[in-house]
Amino acid sequence: MICRTAALAALLAGAASAQTDFTSLTPEERAAFHGELRAVLLAHPEIVRNALAPAPYADEIAKDKAIIARHSEALFGTHDFAFIGPPGDALEELAALGAEHGLSFARHRLSDLPALAAALDLTEPPFYIFRDVIYRGAMPAIVLERELSRMAGER
Incomplete structure (x- = not known):
């Protein structure tokens, strides 16, 4: 051998x-x-x-994407992505990064979207919701920068 x-x-x-x-x-x-x-x-x-072998969590990822697609109008409206969470540093940082990339976002409170929150088990904000991925919890700027750069490049 x-x-x-x-x-x-x-x-x-x-x-x-x-x-x-x-x-x-x-x-x-x-x-x-x-x-x-x-x-x-x-x-x-x-x-x-x-x-x-399928990618780890492939089923869960597909399920989350389908839920996002079903709720896309309420989540995004005419915006590029959504933020669910309270005012504060995360929101301010996201607003600045979004503006740098020419992207806009819809801001929601968790109570605004009860069906989505239940379907995706959203309990502790903040959540950054893009059309194909959800980030749970406060994200470092570099993670958001990468995601927003990708989105801006797809326009």
Whole structure:
């Protein structure tokens, strides 16, 4: 097994160092590569299992996105994203960052959206709700900056 893994590594290393295009391998090289790759995958089926496994929390993420989509009109209206929480530093920071990116947000109190709060188990604000993700709790500016930059770039 070690010999096969070493052979595969050598083949890949040789190809990489020579900047070989795997689509232009000779029939013999292609057969050797396929044979070694097959042997490694048969010896280590977890490689394929891990590659095919769903992302952690994929079901929960999909459920949250569907709930956000159902409540999007109440949440966002004509705005780009929403903030649920009290006045304070988080709100002020978000307002400044949103303005820097030319994005606007709807501000809500938790009591404004009881159905959404129940569906998403929103209990302790603040919450930053974007069309495809929810951030729970106070977020560092760098996290918000990354999200707002992504949104502004999608416009």
